[in-house]
Structures are given as structure tokens and as C-alpha cells.
Amino acid sequence: xxxxxxxxxxxxxxxxxxxxxxxxxxxxxxxxxxxxxxxxxxxxxxxxxxxxxxxxxxxxxxxxxxxxxxxxxxxxxxxxxxxxxxxxxxxxxxxxxxxxxxxxxxxxxxxxxxxxxxxxxxx
Numbered sequence: 606x607x608x609x610x611x612x613x614x615x616x617x618x619x620x621x622x623x624x625x626x627x628x629x630x631x632x633x634x635x636x637x638x639x640x641x642x643x644x645x646x647x648x649x650x651x652x653x654x655x656x657x658x659x660x661x662x663x664x665x666x667x668x669x670x671x672x673x674x675x676x677x678x679x680x681x682x683x684x685x686x687x688x689x690x691x692x693x694x695x696x697x698x699x700x701x702x703x704x705x706x707x708x709x710x711x712x713x714x715x716x717x718x719x720x721x722x723x724x725x726x727x728x
Contacts, residue, residue, distance in 0.1 A: 649684055650675035656722035670719025677706040678716075687723030695720040 653671055658664035675684060681702075690698070696717050703713040 649679055653684065654687060654723045656719070656725075658722075666715060667719050667722055670715040670717075671723075673708065673712055674716050674719060677708055677712070678702070681706060687720045690720075690724060692721040692724040695724060 650672060653675060655671065656667055658667050678684060687695070699708070699713050699717050699720070703716065708716060
């Protein structure tokens with residue numbers, strides 16, 4: 606009688622190597638860490654003040670500036686409460702550090718508008 610080697614049935618998937626499973630685990634951990642970072646950005650934005658706006662259009666700009674401030678500036682440092690500085694101080698800080706944060710001129714103006722309105726409201 607001949608010894609025959611039975612091959613794996615074609616319905617079963619090929620066995621995966623350990624490095625593939627490890628790389629998937631690492632990818633999953635990186636994804637979860639990224640999502641956690643996004644959640645903390647959101648909670649940081651939630652802690653920022655929202656200035657009272659005279660109309661809906663201004664309120665939308667304030668919200669956009671608030672969001673950009675949290676997202677862009679918060680990548681490099683903890684966010685400052687807008688009341689920590691006067692409304693007159695904020696343009697200089699944003700002009701100096703805004704380009705490092707990736708804020709184009711139009712975005713810097715929106716962030717400044719939000720910070721100045723928040724600083725004035727809180728003083």
C-alpha cells in the first residue's frame with residue numbers, strides 16, 4: 606500500500622503566518638490610538654468657551670474659528686483659555702505661531718476673530 610499525502614481541502618483558507626497577525630494587531634492599535642486622539646481633541650474643543658454672536662453668520666464663523674483653534678493649535682500645545690490674554694494680544698500670537706500650525710491667512714483671521722470675541726466676553 607502506498608503512503609499518500611493528503612492535501613488541505615480547498616474550502617479551507619491557507620494558514621496565515623504569525624507576522625501577518627502581528628502586523629494586523631499593530632495596525633489595529635494604531636487605529637485605536639488615532640481615534641482616541643480625535644476624541645480628546647473633541648473634548649478639548651468642548652471645554653473652550655463659545656462667545657455670544659450678534660447673528661447666525663457670525664456664530665458660524667466663531668464656531669469655525671473655535672474648531673480650527675482646537676484642531677490646529679492643539680496639535681502642538683495645550684489650548685489656552687482665550688481669557689488668559691487680551692483681545693489685543695491674540696493677533697500677534699496667531700500671526701507668529703499660526704503658520705507653524707498650518708493656518709493659512711484666511712484661517713488665521715477666523716481663529717483671531719474667535720479668540721478676540723472670547724477674550725472680550727470673558728473679561
